[in-house]
Amino acid sequence: MDKINYYNVSLEEIEKFKNLDKKPRLALHACCAPCSSHTLEFVTQFFDVTIVYENSNIYPEKEFLIRRNEVEWFVGEFNKRNNRDVKVVFLPYDHEGYMASLRHLANDKEGGERCKLCYAKHIEDALKWGSEHGFEYASTTLTISRQKNSQVINEVAKEVAPKYPNIKYFYSDFKKKGGQERVQQLKKEYNLYQQKYCGCEYSYRDTVLQNNGQKEDQNH
């Protein structure tokens, strides 16, 4: 498959509406405060943004609440410092319901088929919520993550988006053009909470527990 420059795709889309009097509304799935940081700097130039915070993939619930509260705090602070008006909506936490269709892929490596299903759920939640509330666009912050393949995320979005014909998907590659470096700066500036694993119990097992195990091994 040829690689597509999704950063350019996002700029081409913006060209279509950037001279309109009113910014289109964007329902943006956000996974955490660090991934929201530069993404909001970028998208709020062109969109009236509402973050759709669902993330029932996160385990345990205590960790979900830490990340949720951090996003809420960050958006308030971001609005104050940048004179923006980003809104946030919180969808109910339903970890068992979210993971039901992913459990058979428990032993998949991070970035594999389980994660594609997970991306599809996040993207679908933003599209569904946005289309139910009359928004023009939906998207996700996931393409800013260093650990995630933007090509894969956008390909997944192409499969999900046709189910919601009354809203457009905003294809992106937020990590490009210094986006990822800017996240590192903003994390320091806002002193943001940085999680140690992607979200679900399998990523916790494969990163945090594995790292702890390695440390223990080194001590022996």
Ligand code: SF4
């Ligand atoms: S590792 Fe991350 S993207 Fe993959 S299934 Fe778990 S929470 Fe979702």
